[in-house]
Amino acid sequence: MPLTHTRDLFAKALKGKYALGAFNVNNMELLQAIAEACEEKKAPLILQISKGARKYANPVYLKKLIEAAVSLTTIPIAVHLDHGDSYELCKECIDEGFTSVMIDGSHLPFEENIELSKKVVDYAHQHDSVVEGELGQLVGAQHDEGEDTGGYSKSGVYTHPDEAVKFVQATGVDSLAIAIGNSHGAYKFKGEQHLDLERLKAIKKALMDNGLGDYPLVLHGASSVPKHLVKIINDNGGNLGEDTAGVPESDIEVARRVGCAKVNIDTDLRLAFTGGIRKAFQSDPKVFDPRKYLDPAREAVKELVRHKVENVLCCAGHAFD
Numbered sequence: 001m002p003l004t005h006t007r008d009l010f011a012k013a014l015k016g017k018y019a020l021g022a023f024n025v026n027n028m029e030l031l032q033a034i035a036e037a038c039e040e041k042k043a044p045l046i047l048q049i050s051k052g053a054r055k056y057a058n059p060v061y062l063k064k065l066i067e068a069a070v071s072l073t074t075i076p077i078a079v080h081l082d083h084g085d086s087y088e089l090c091k092e093c094i095d096e097g098f099t100s101v102m103i104d105g106s107h108l109p110f111e112e113n114i115e116l117s118k119k120v121v122d123y124a125h126q127h128d129s130v131v132e133g134e135l136g137q138l139v140g141a142q143h144d145e146g147e148d149t150g151g152y153s154k155s156g157v158y159t160h161p162d163e164a165v166k167f168v169q170a171t172g173v174d175s176l177a178i179a180i181g182n183s184h185g186a187y188k189f190k191g192e193q194h195l196d197l198e199r200l201k202a203i204k205k206a207l208m209d210n211g212l213g214d215y216p217l218v219l220h221g222a223s224s225v226p227k228h229l230v231k232i233i234n235d236n237g238g239n240l241g242e243d244t245a246g247v248p249e250s251d252i253e254v255a256r257r258v259g260c261a262k263v264n265i266d267t268d269l270r271l272a273f274t275g276g277i278r279k280a281f282q283s284d285p286k287v288f289d290p291r292k293y294l295d296p297a298r299e300a301v302k303e304l305v306r307h308k309v310e311n312v313l314c315c316a317g318h319a320f321d
Contacts, residue, residue, distance in 0.1 A: 004076040006100045007130050007174055009044050010216040010261040012321045018314040019256035022046040022218075023305065024082060024266035026053035028065055029294050030273065033301035035069040035077075041316035043309040045075055046100070046262065048082040051089060063096065075319040080132070082264070090120045094129045102132040102177070110163065117171040125172070132218055132262075135159050135167050136179025158199060161206035168212055175262060177218040178203055195251040197258070204259045216261035223267035224249050224312075229304075232275035236282040249312045256313060263313055269301055276300035 006020075013020050021038070025031045025047055038045040047069070049062055070077055081093040081101040090101045103120040105113035117133045124131045136159035159178040168176055180196040180203075200217070207215040225246030233240055252263060276297030280287060287293055310316040 003070065003097070003099050004044075004078050005128075005130055006046060006078045006080065006132075006216075006262070009046070009076065009078060010175060012044075012318065013261045013315065014214045014216060014259060016318055016321060017257050018318055019219075019252070019260055019263045020044055020046050020315055021305070021309050021313050022048050022080060022082075022262050022264045023269060024048045024050060024053065024264070025062070025065075026050075026057050029298040030269060030301060031065050031069055033298045034269075034305050035073055037302045037305035038309060038319075039073045039075055041306060041309050042075060042319040043313075043315045043317070044077075044319050044321075046078045046080050048080045048264065048266075049093075049098075050082040051085060059096065082266075084120075087116060087119050087123075090131075091123055094124055094127050098129060100130045100132065100174075102134065104134045104177075106134040106137050106157075106177075106179075110167075114167060114170045117167075117173055121172045121174075130174040131172075132175045132177060133167065133171055133173035134177040134220070135164055158196065159203060161199075161202045164203050165206050165210045165212070168207065168215065169210070175216040175218050177220050180219075194248060195255065197251065197254050200255060200258055200260070214259060217259055218262040218264070219247075219252070219255055219260045220264045222247050222252055222255075222263045223265050223269075223271075224252070225267060225271065226304075229268070229271040229275050233271065233278055236275070236278035238274070238278055252312055253314075265308060268304055268308075272300040272304040273297045 009020055021043065023034045025034060035045065047066060054062065066079055078099045081090060081098050083104045084090040084093065084102050085104055090103050093101050101120065101124060103117050105116040108116065121131045137157040157179060159180065164176060164178065180199045181194065204217065223246050225244050230240050230244050256263065276299065277293050280293035280296050
């Protein structure tokens with residue numbers, strides 16, 4: 001099956017009240033785990049590639065890996081640039097065949113964000129691609145730069161419903177990433193904290209009331225940081241600390257029913273993968289064959305993705321809607 005567009009996937013997800021998993025990839029094992037799990041569960045899939053992943057793995061390698069995944073599966077797959085930080089990067093990815101790109105101008109003043117996002121939209125729509133914009137600022141690591149490098153915001157800026165309407169109307173973005181208390185990284189919250197689901201409902205209603213229909217919203221920073229994955233890492237030589245906390249899966253379930261058509265998951269993949277590797281090394285300190293520790297890591301990611309698409313996003317079985 002050829003690559004598909006998120007526009008088509010979103011329309012079906014909104015109608016079916018499920019969400020699409022947008023999983024970040026940067027190596028073969030992650031891609032295999034994600035694609036195989038979604039194929040098994042017959043779940044439509046968005047593969048996300050960030051600027052950091054392109055730098056790490058080389059765009060040519062990533063493109064060929066995705067071609068392999070597409071040839072070995074039957075499910076619809078879209079390829080999306082996550083957190084594109086410039087017009088030039090978005091254009092490059094569109095020219096490479098990405099069916100979707102994100103332009104993240106959330107750090108810019110409102111009018112400058114509009115100007116940059118519209119410029120990307122104009123080019124993308126001329127070249128058979130769609131665009132995700134972002135309004136509001138998330139807490140945490142920015143632009144996939146990691147927990148301890150690059151930009152890090154300690155205070156987010158929540159998305160305002162009226163500004164969301166103006167932004168979508170002015171730019172023509174096909175979907176919008178919003179800030180409602182979600183954040184990047186493994187240390188999202190202190191104690192028991194939840195998404196501002198009432199704000200989410202208000203944004204959705206404002207878009208609807210202004211003639212934008214059942215508009216697809218996107219939830220970034222939506223990993224749940226499962227305690228059992230953190231424990232596996234810590235029990236096998238890691239030191240993540242006890243204050244790791246993610247978005248409760250119950251909040252994500254409400255968000256998808258309200259109309260978040262796309263849910264980004266990256267941190268949880270990293271936790272599962274790292275836990276698998278650490279556990280393999282701990283159980284056999286003599287191991288040095290990468291296949292011996294990358295295989296269990298891949299299986300750990302696969303198990304996680306199965307759970308997400310079936311029990312949280314509820315997109316399992318919807319590949320051929």
